[in-house]
Amino acid sequence: MVTLRDVARAAGVSPATASRALSAPDLVAPARREHVQQVARELGYRPNRAARELITGRTGNLCLVVPDLENPFFAAVAKGVQARARALGFALLVADAEEDPRLESELVGHLGAQVDGVILCSPRMTDVELDRLGRDVLDDDVPLLLVNRLHAGLPSVVIDNADGIRQAVTHLYALGHRRIGYAGGPVGSWSDAQRRRGLEHASHGLRSIDVVDLGHFPPLFGGGVAAGDLVAASGVTAVLAHNDLLALGILSRLRARGVRVPEDVSVVGYDDIPAATLVSPTLTTVTVPLARLGRAAVDLLIEAGSVPTATESALTSAERARHTAPATALGSDRENAGPPSVLIGVELVVRASTGVASAQSSAAGG
The missing domain is CATH 3.40.50.2300 (Response regulator)
Incomplete structure (x- = not known):
């Protein structure tokens, strides 16, 4: 396993400088910082997750709660969220709320303490329950984002x-x-x-x-x-x-x-x-476009919640730009300066189950 000392030795810097370049890059001169980060990438260095959490105050985890993983819609959303989270250096915890609003609340409350942000997809909770949940989660400085639901005070990604x-x-x-x-x-x-x-x-x-x-x-x-x-x-x-x-x-x-x-x-x-x-x-x-929906959810969670990505300290500016899809490109709605929301467009696909209306329906037959 590649250690921080290996990175420091290969980069020709002290272990302390290597640590700052990877975990607190603003404290290191740009040229040296990018050199250390490049060496870390080439060596395949992976920081110890527990140590990184102590230093940075972040877990490197995101959480997605869906109503029913047996529903192909939510399974596809989860794949999109996971792909985007992984590209940004996050692990994703996925929880199935079994169409139960009480379980939704319990899962968010329990997992919220273990992650850097929570995505709640198609919540079954009432507006009052979401108000309470939003206050509880936000009090712990864990950003909460909704997918397929608009709610005052919370950022969201919704389909049209x-x-x-x-x-x-x-x-x-x-x-x-x-x-x-x-x-x-x-x-x-x-x-x-x-x-x-x-x-x-x-x-x-x-x-x-x-x-x-x-x-x-x-x-x-x-x-x-x-x-x-x-x-x-x-x-x-x-x-x-x-x-x-x-x-x-x-x-x-x-x-x-x-x-x-x-x-x-x-x-x-x-x-x-x-x-x-x-x-x-x-x-x-x-x-x-479920993959796009998932990507937009992760991007907006990070943007709205100011969540530092795990890859930010190891990406050059050009690489970071390739990893980031701005919400405005998807139709961000910032009216009244409230929490941002993204609207995802949809399209009708015509196949064989629709045709010209019959002159006299026989649907009542059979």
């Missing part, structure tokens, strides 16, 4: 839910669909509320359109199977699902009932998980 729904409604309307159902997500879901609001705005002003609220469902395949019966009984010619797992369950149930997709009913999902292209018919859905 309303625009995704607008694109889907526009597509279905152009195909002649005038009676469109919406199979919603969990009660209390911020994303579901945003998509419902987007559906209302998108349908406003369109002639002769009837939007049917099919209710709230667990955001899982089984929830879609339950929703499929309501779709079949509702007489809609198209249905928008809160996410792809719901949409896939709807497809399965409609097929079992003898309802043809898209001849009788068109189906649109949201998220574009890998399974969307593996079913027949392939699923029309709103694609979300």
Whole structure:
């Protein structure tokens, strides 16, 4: 194992100078600092994590809490967060809150003391609970960032839910669909509320359109199977699902009932998980750049929380620029000088599960 003394010897400096160049670079002349850092990189030097924490006051860890790791959406977000965290020298702790807001709070409170920052993805907590959590975490000087949720006082990275729904409604309307159902997500879901609001705005002003609220469902395949019966009984010619797992369950149930997709009913999902292209018919859905979402979350957490990255002391200015994606490039919203937020754009991907509306729906059959 390469030691600090090995780095100092190879760089021709004292161990104390080598230590400062790597852990407190502002105290070392630029030319000498970059020379020591270059030698450290070439030798593959890795500082002792416990010693570094004592010196710098940081752990080198970030934490991501998600509602359900079995959901492909959250698994993909975790991969994006981990890739970006790793590029910046952080290890990532990932915790599954099992769709339980109480467990979310416990996980953040417990892990917050062990990390340099917390990313909370699609939290199921109420606004009041988030207020309390934000105060508790921020009191400990651990920055907290939300993904897929806006909340006053906390930085966030969100997808453009309303625009995704607008694109889907526009597509279905152009195909002649005038009676469109919406199979919603969990009660209390911020994303579901945003998509419902987007559906209302998108349908406003369109002639002769009837939007049917099919209710709230667990955001899982089984929830879609339950929703499929309501779709079949509702007489809609198209249905928008809160996410792809719901949409896939709807497809399965409609097929079992003898309802043809898209001849009788068109189906649109949201998220574009890998399974969307593996079913027949392939699923029309709103694609979300999940890797980009994860990268933006880490970048904004570090920016908003002033978290020093583990690689900052070992990167030249040019290298640091390559590792950093500014939030403004993703649409940062700094209105009223509040905590920064980043809006991630989405795009409708048209596949085989949507088609021209039938002259007379047979969805009620089967």
